[in-house]
Amino acid sequence: MKYGYSQRMANLNGTATREIFKLLSRPEIISFAGGLPASECLPEREIAQIASELLSGKDAMRILQYGTSEGFDDFRDALVKYVEKVGIVGQERENSLVISGGQNGIDLVLKTLIDKGDTVLVEDPTYLAFLQILNSYEGRAVGVRANADGLDIDDLTRKIEKHKPKLLYVVPTFSNPTGKTYTAENRKAIADLTAKYGVTVLEDDPYGKLRFSGSPVPSLKSFDQCGNIVYITSFSKLISPGLRTGVAVGDKEIIRKMTICKQGTDLHTSNLSQLIVKEYMTKYLEGHIEQSLPLYKKRKQAMIKAIDAYMPFLEHTDPDGGLFVFGKLPCGLDAAKLLPQAVERNVAYIQGSVFYADGGHEDTIRLNYSNASEEQIERGIKSLAQLIKEKIGGIRQ
């Protein structure tokens, strides 16, 4: 049978994210490739207890029956309170939509806005899966230059004027892949500029709560002047990715459109996941995050220490939170070509080039530190350093 696939399929291939998840299942691999939260920080006991109580209590039937596409009202009310902590105030239930994880939120925003050929501005580099989902809508990503403070506002202005984009997508706190955080001034400038030009913004904040040093910065959405910013966050890094639950907050009109789109893609998010997250969020989340942060901090420090010890030639970021260090290999080494050899030595990472709107930057790599022990991090970085040294030796000879 020869299928007549849609044109969008020509842009989609399952390589990076999905194939990486498969690698992770080999137990001998020390993986810096994924974006998994620390398994030690997933609260199995409390979730077991909550699920058991929910399913044997008065909520059982509303969990088992159909729900509405928006999500449960009481969960949405709790979520609107939850985002106040990142400075998003004055929102009502109708400003919120329960999503099946951050991926689902991205998909719904793009489905609501993007036609074939539409331009979306992204930080260069940006979240790989965003670029892939944009491909599925046959949209076009244009990279915006960035610096230590956030986006380069001059370049952003030029690109808004030149491309008249439908959307700007950013991960302003502990960005994927760089781990960088935009300053409050930079956020305000982005909010002002996009309001002026009427550009919708998608602020993706999966990692913001995982801050183990430095001071919190208010969300980009907290600087929103005219309702042009949609904020999404998920509980995948804080409670459990397997439950696939998050929230989108935005202007009521666009939230309603996203809800109609959600009705057609998964009808609604698992009711059981929604109420587990609601209960956990209310009872335990704050304390749980505080307890988790030292582990993330130690692992990041272990990675930075190992890099400095074994591969001081790697230019790299040093984030205050989140999951990733981003680095630049010496001598223009090609990270993608190096990967199979690294995997042979039981170390995995992702080549940085896939995070750039137009590719290139073949000498960059993203290293995840959250789901390996300090000992594994040291061993993995040492092993990777040895490989890189052999390659550099080869180049220099």
Next chain:
Amino acid sequence: MKYGYSQRMANLNGTATREIFKLLSRPEIISFAGGLPASECLPEREIAQIASELLSGKDAMRILQYGTSEGFDDFRDALVKYVEKVGIVGQERENSLVISGGQNGIDLVLKTLIDKGDTVLVEDPTYLAFLQILNSYEGRAVGVRANADGLDIDDLTRKIEKHKPKLLYVVPTFSNPTGKTYTAENRKAIADLTAKYGVTVLEDDPYGKLRFSGSPVPSLKSFDQCGNIVYITSFSKLISPGLRTGVAVGDKEIIRKMTICKQGTDLHTSNLSQLIVKEYMTKYLEGHIEQSLPLYKKRKQAMIKAIDAYMPFLEHTDPDGGLFVFGKLPCGLDAAKLLPQAVERNVAYIQGSVFYADGGHEDTIRLNYSNASEEQIERGIKSLAQLIKEKIGGIRQ
């Protein structure tokens, strides 16, 4: 803020399904509008026990962490066995994809195949949500005539030749909205014809297991000669809609493409939902369905009896399973215009016109009998009959 919505949004409005779910929350309403399984048949006790065991056992961590887009391997293996009961044999794990309910399966098939302007053939009338999701891909639905045996094969042939469709979509067992079941001969003819013309078929089977009279008919997919038929089924009507879990079975190539699409829409189905359904399916499902069927049968009989008693003027179907009776109002009454008055009298249904590819058929209605008691069914139909009689009286005067 004025948003630049995508063109697909012009085709989407949240009226029918979503707004109906909202109506259902008013407790005084006797609703024949939804498609909810009988709440009495949702196995809360067993699910509570399974969830508790899963989350405090060896599976806890694989439930809480990220999974793969395909779904859990052991669940997929069990699902491939499960579909053998509808005659789908010789399938391997790679022929299956876990989906977040039937809606998600429809979305993924359309995403994989449909470009703007592509034609999809559907039975006239067909599942409303299918038409809405097709709208979101800017595809075009063309209705195929049907008869008591299934699709009209001559009309199907003509329309394949004329429209060169990308896809044929059918619900061959206890169709939504008519409750009709295609004969085995009709299924074979559809399989032969679509194989000959190279048309992909989506067989949607959410209700097949809910047969309370007559003899089972093998699935359309069991007649598949060349891998052109994708079969989807969900556990929403058998275990719990709130868990959002089902399966797609098809040729490995198209399943792989659908998996790539799924990666971009919800990454994967809730791990907890997957394993609850796997455990329930293995331990309880067969016996549970047998225990549930008498209730569905009684409710359908109660509806048919009430219709015959109070509105003998309604032409209607009399299904052997599933959730719906489809009827035709007398004197060309407009079901959509009548609905607000019915709701004033605390009865709800859906106008049949929304199930037709090209609308029309304003005098048809879909009546759901699965989620109301026999007493409510009698009272609701009586009340609706009274309203209709008043209207007919008005017309005749």
